[in-house]
Amino acid sequence: MRKRYLMTPGPTPVPSEVLLAQARPMIHHRTDEFSNILAQVIEDLKYVFQTKNDVAVFASSGTGAMESAVSNLFSAGDKVIVTSNGKFGDRFVQIAEAYGLEVKKLEYEWDTVVDPKDVGDELAKDAGIKGVFVTQSETSTGVLNDVKAVGEIVKNHQAILVVDSITGIGAVDLKTDEWGLDVVMTGSQKGLMLPPGLAAVSISDKAWEAASRSSLPKFYFSYKKAIDSINKAQPTTPFTPPVSLIVGLSEALKMMRDEGLEGMIERHSMLAEATRRGLESMGIKLFAPSNGRGSAVTPAWVPDGIDGKALVKKMKEEQGITIAGGQDRLSGKVFRIGHLGYFDRFDILTTLAGLEMTLVELGYDFEPGSGVRAAEETFLNK
DSSP, X not given: OOXXXXXXXXXXXXXXXXXXXXXXXXXXXXXXXXXXXXXXXXXXXXXXXXXXXXXXXXXXXXXXXXXXXXXXXXXXXXXXXXXXXXXXXXXXXXXXXXXXXXXXXXXXXXXXXXXXXXXXXHHHHOTTEEEEEEESBOTXXXXXXXXXXXXXXXXXXXXXXXXXXXXXXXXXXXXXXXXXXXXXXXXXXTTTOOOSOOEEEEEOHHHHHHHHHOOSOOSTTOHXXXXXXXXXSSOOOSSOOOHHHHHHHHHHHHHHHHHOHHHHHHHHHHHHHHHHHHHHHTTOOBSSOTTSBOSSEEEEEOOTTOOHHHHHHHHHHHHOEEOEEOOGGGTTTEEEEEOOSSOOHHHHHHHHHHHHHHHHHTTOOSOTTHHHHHHHHHHHTO
């Protein structure tokens, strides 16, 4: 028997309290009991998003939330800016083009941050731009983009600012209202500490104005349907919801409120710092730039002479530790250690110990124990 550790940036581990909540007997979704749970979930999501705006929930992965922003806010032919420095910035491009939007792609190397000035320059060139899309925490690269600075630029323009915070919410600071972010989204299998299957989206007044002009087709992912149902005397959803996931989310959000936003952000920052110091002490080069490292996931370059895919496979099969490999152009070149959601210090120490043992077996030349020691020192000094 081998105990297994899930150390990926999604899905992430689910607390036992949340698992037990989901195991409760099924309730009907058109009852006062469910309505009361849903109403509290919406209020708690507003707390996590740091917003007074409407918040909708959908039965989907984060990609469903991404698509909802396109279909609800724009019309075919609308000009939009999409910033991309990773796989999920590219996904926004694909979704926007699928719906017939005219996309101006601001593309960056995957190990660099988005430059807010570039967004401002493009908006100044074309007053007809209707939207700006930016990924706050890029899952594929660990890069953290400055959406606060982008918000300052976009707030006085007609364009709607859409922020993918699918791996940001709960791990890094995000002040939806204060930073002027019009649409923000996250997914359940990340910082919300749930299995995959739920997405949440916040919608500003400015976004609602854009939605009133949108002529793109939308049905299941309709913001209007979702919010009209939530605002009923008996809050509900327009279609059958994943009841057990919402019940589990209510428990997860209680845990997040108990820890507090500041506490959550500090914990994730500590875990990220310990992971980075541990890897660097082993002579491993980090992927994300020093001016843009998030706290959700730490990607690192596979050491020279080591098979990156074999590293990930060996970690899982022999150590029981599942880490993530690189995506798309980074496949086999980087590995990623997730620390987003239900993680604490010993998860990091265990993962670094397993990584050290695996690297020794693969023939990497370093001082065994150096990574764990550096991480321990980080925790002891906090």
